[in-house]
Amino acid sequence: MIGRLVRTNLIIGVRSYVYPIYILIALAYGLMLLAFPEQYLPTMVPIFLIIEPSLVGFMFVGTEIFAEKKDGAIGALAVTPIEWRSYILAKTFLLSILSIVGAVLIMAxxxxxxxxxxxxxxxxxxxxxxxxxxxxxxxxxxxDLDDYFVPMLGVMIVSLLPFVHYHGYLTHEVWKILYVIPSYPALHFFKAPFEEISRNTLTWSASGLVIWAVVAYYIARIRFYKYAVEGVR
Incomplete structure (x- = not known):
């Protein structure tokens, strides 16, 4: 079931140009990095990697949800044998693979x-x-995207704050709260190609992201069924 949904989502995403645009954005980021001197790459590459797989993906999945709401595809989940949880997992898996492709392009x-x-x-x-x-x-x-813009902008701003803290611009003890934002542990993985990151740090970072994934899944499952499938306003 999930495999069939992944293929269907891929076909729809390609035909609607959503996924090709996603890949083109990654290509654009990679080309933009060519303009920076080599000594700036350890700083600039991680921030582009944070923006591409996480923040751009956050925006694109919202765009897909809105389009499928208008087409009636999501509403149909309530009356079809398709498991809506499988719909969530299929979309998440596909966008994760696309994100990896984008990240590899940016690096390469x-x-x-x-x-x-x-x-x-x-x-x-x-x-x-x-x-x-x-x-x-x-x-x-x-x-629609107009309603989604404010929460999307808020998530983007908050998600970029760990980058500022990592480089020593937010030094007060209160800013340690930024460690709980999922972009912070991801930043350790994106810095690892350029500087020594301990295995212990990477292990804790992976654990933090796994915990966030579980929490995010429950948020998605509850809110998607309530607002998208059932149509509660």
Whole structure:
């Protein structure tokens, strides 16, 4: 069932140009990185990797949800044998794979190297799952991108704050709360190709992202069924 839904989502995403645009954005990011001197890449590549798999994915999954609401595809889940949980998992899996493709393109083009790519792939996979599920859960309540814009902007701003803290610009003790934001553990994986990150740090980072994925799944499951499938306003 999930495999069939993945194929269907892929076909729809390609035909609607959503997924090709996603890949083109990754290509654009990789080309933009070519403009930076090599010494800036350890700083710039991770921030582009955070934006691409997580924040862009968060926006795109909302766009897909709105389009499928208008087409009646989501409403049909309430009266068809298709399991709506399978719908969520299929969309999450597909966008995670696309995110990995995008991240590899950014690394390959932007750094002209694939050194440390396993760290990037792992970090991208986990953080994409988290933000895709959050995107499904949050966007389920809204009808179009205009309504979704404010929460989307809020999530983007909050998700970029760990990058600022990591580089020492937010030094007060209160900013340690940023450790709980999912983009922070992902940042460790994206920095690993450029600097020494301990195995213990990466293990804790992966554990944090797994916990976030579980939490995000429950948020998506509850809110998607309530607002998208049942149509509660």
């Amino acid at each position: 083009i932007g750094t002209r190297s694939l050194s440390g790519i396993p760290y990037v792939v792992i970090g991208t996979f986990f953080v994409s799952i988290v933000y895709t599920l959050l995107g499904i859960g949050i966007s389920a309540r809204y009808r």
